[in-house]
Amino acid sequence: MIWVGAIIVLLTFVAIVKRYETRLVLFLGGLAMAAAAGKPLAAMDAFAKAMVNEGLVTTICTVMGFSYVMSVTNCDKHLVHLLAGGLKRVKPILVPGAVVVTWVLNIALPSTAGCAAAVGAVLIPTLIRSGVHPAMAAACVMSGTFGSTMSPGLSHNPFVAKLAQVDVMTVIANHAPAVLVVLAIAAPMLAMVAYWRKEGPDAERAAAFQGDGQAFKVNLLKAIIPALPLLLLVLGSKQLGVIPTVTVPQAMIIGAMLGFLATFQNPQEISKGFFKGMGDSYGDIMGIIIAAAVFTQGMQIIGLTGAMIEKMKASQDIAIYAATFGPYFLAILSGSGDAAALAFNGAVTPHAAQFGWAISDMGSLATISGALGRTMSPVAGGLIVCATIAKVNPFEIAKRTAPGMVLGVIAVLLVFSVR
Numbered sequence: 001m002i003w004v005g006a007i008i009v010l011l012t013f014v015a016i017v018k019r020y021e022t023r024l025v026l027f028l029g030g031l032a033m034a035a036a037a038g039k040p041l042a043a044m045d046a047f048a049k050a051m052v053n054e055g056l057v058t059t060i061c062t063v064m065g066f067s068y069v070m071s072v073t074n075c076d077k078h079l080v081h082l083l084a085g086g087l088k089r090v091k092p093i094l095v096p097g098a099v100v101v102t103w104v105l106n107i108a109l110p111s112t113a114g115c116a117a118a119v120g121a122v123l124i125p126t127l128i129r130s131g132v133h134p135a136m137a138a139a140c141v142m143s144g145t146f147g148s149t150m151s152p153g154l155s156h157n158p159f160v161a162k163l164a165q166v167d168v169m170t171v172i173a174n175h176a177p178a179v180l181v182v183l184a185i186a187a188p189m190l191a192m193v194a195y196w197r198k199e200g201p202d203a204e205r206a207a208a209f210q211g212d213g214q215a216f217k218v219n220l221l222k223a224i225i226p227a228l229p230l231l232l233l234v235l236g237s238k239q240l241g242v243i244p245t246v247t248v249p250q251a252m253i254i255g256a257m258l259g260f261l262a263t264f265q266n267p268q269e270i271s272k273g274f275f276k277g278m279g280d281s282y283g284d285i286m287g288i289i290i291a292a293a294v295f296t297q298g299m300q301i302i303g304l305t306g307a308m309i310e311k312m313k314a315s316q317d318i319a320i321y322a323a324t325f326g327p328y329f330l331a332i333l334s335g336s337g338d339a340a341a342l343a344f345n346g347a348v349t350p351h352a353a354q355f356g357w358a359i360s361d362m363g364s365l366a367t368i369s370g371a372l373g374r375t376m377s378p379v380a381g382g383l384i385v386c387a388t389i390a391k392v393n394p395f396e397i398a399k400r401t402a403p404g405m406v407l408g409v410i411a412v413l414l415v416f417s418v419r
Contacts, residue, residue: 076109133199160349
């Protein structure tokens with residue numbers, strides 16, 4: 001049965017790499033393993049249980065509802081234009097600065113493709129008009145899209161928090177040093193690549209765009225609204241405790257209300273946007289989590305999870321390398337940082353203590369590694385969005401983001417290893 005399970009897992013990941021529908025592939029893989037073990041209904045039970053996961057549903061759906069409201073009210077555009085305008089004034093650090101700006105914005109807009117579209121639509125043309133090569137401009141935006149690992153709305157963070165039985169801000173605070181180390185590597189590394197390839201700000205390239213582009217008048221009040229829920233969560237976290245504790249749903253609902261007050265837009269449109277965001281996130285994000293729960297249940301029933309754990313007990317190194325490079329390489333091949341990380345965190349991370357690891361450490365390691373792999377994948381949705389805006393080949397962007405992400409995943413492994 002273990003070998004049957006291993007073959008099904010391999011076929012499942014091959015199908016994901018070939019870009020078949022991720023939710024369908026994970027569900028069928030889990031169902032096949034449960035059926036092979038003679039317990040097909042257990043897969044259905046896992047599906048139903050994951051559907052009503054209170055901590056995940058409330059967090060993910062309200063975050064994406066708030067994100068949609070920011071789009072409806074154009075508050076996200078004001079924030080992007082505010083940061084992009086400041087960036088244009090410091091051309092010597094234009095390339096690494098663009099990575100940092102995207103990274104910060106990706107915390108407020110945790111969807112990779114959504115952030116790439118919202119930020120890229122403004123920042124990529126701004127960089128190109130400043131003389132940055134189009135492929136490098138797109139790489140600047142894509143390189144910052146691992147900032148979502150610091151967002152309470154990223155599906156993995158509440159998932160790991162529930163496994164570790166802590167709040168989501170504790171998980172984020174725990175892995176923040178590792179993510180910041182990656183940022184400190186990725187931004188300068190991309191600047192070096194731009195220097196070596198002579199693709200940074202160039203007067204001749206910029207001259208071709210003189211007078212090009214329309215002015216955008218930034219409303220400062222609207223620009224700060226997207227950051228307010230995050231500020232409430234940080235100030236109310238256990239680490240600071242400046243204000244009473246604020247839950248993620250509370251912060252996002254408050255943010256949506258402030259978005260209405262700042263724009264005085266039709267409240268019906270804001271309401272429709274909020275609930276559309278909730279619904280879309282349930283289908284797109286929770287759908288993957290639900291399907292992954294079926295997959296991990298199938299692995300457990302057929303005995304594959306137990307066999308993997310027994311092998312990993314023999315060496316802590318096996319566990320840490322699996323958590324790091326498994327999600328990382330699959331994300332590069334498939335363009336998704338979710339499938340492998342969620343499968344690993346569902347199957348192996350709950351048993352982290354048996355390998356001498358904390359659940360939050362192992363879960364975050366898999367999460368960050370998957371995000372870094374996706375950031376250098378030429379088939380990732382966000383990268384394709386950036387390529388479309390910049391009008392370049394996706395592989396040209398991946399070549400430029402890869403050096404920083406390779407060094408980044410090694411750095412993350414070292415940071416968690418020395419804890």
